[in-house]
Amino acid sequence: MKAPIVATLLVTVLTMLAGCASPQRGTAYARERELRRQLAESIPMKDYGYTIKELRFTPDYKKALVVFTHPNNQEGLDNSRRRPDWEFVLTADEFGRYRGSAMQPFYTPGTANTPPIYLTVTFPPK
Numbered sequence: 001m002k003a004p005i006v007a008t009l010l011v012t013v014l015t016m017l018a019g020c021a022s023p024q025r026g027t028a029y030a031r032e033r034e035l036r037r038q039l040a041e042s043i044p045m046k047d048y049g050y051t052i053k054e055l056r057f058t059p060d061y062k063k064a065l066v067v068f069t070h071p072n073n074q075e076g077l078d079n080s081r082r083r084p085d086w087e088f089v090l091t092a093d094e095f096g097r098y099r100g101s102a103m104q105p106f107y108t109p110g111t112a113n114t115p116p117i118y119l120t121v122t123f124p125p126k
Helices: 002-020 032-039
Strands: 051-057 063-069 086-092 097-102 117-122
Touching: 032 051, 032 117, 086 117
Parallel strands: none
Antiparallel strands: 051 063, 063 086, 086 097, 097 117
């Protein structure tokens, strides 16, 4: 008679532990393709000709590091045409968005004070 009670309690405790062990992950978990698609429409890529060099996430997917690079950064080009890599740290919020901003890492003629560039990636609800 005690064996069924102990077994039931053991199953209950194991179920609770397994339920508590699931990590809370950011919205981009398993949706990297959608994030890349939206970044392809961003200002660094559309207006300035950058491409994605690197995309990394924290283990919990709450932050993403996006590093853009410019095609003029190839070896053999003179320094006057090179553009530095452009990094953004995007932070997830509870509404399914990743947001971040960064200053332009290069000088644009005709601008005295270049404002920061903002990136927002929005995921539809699952």
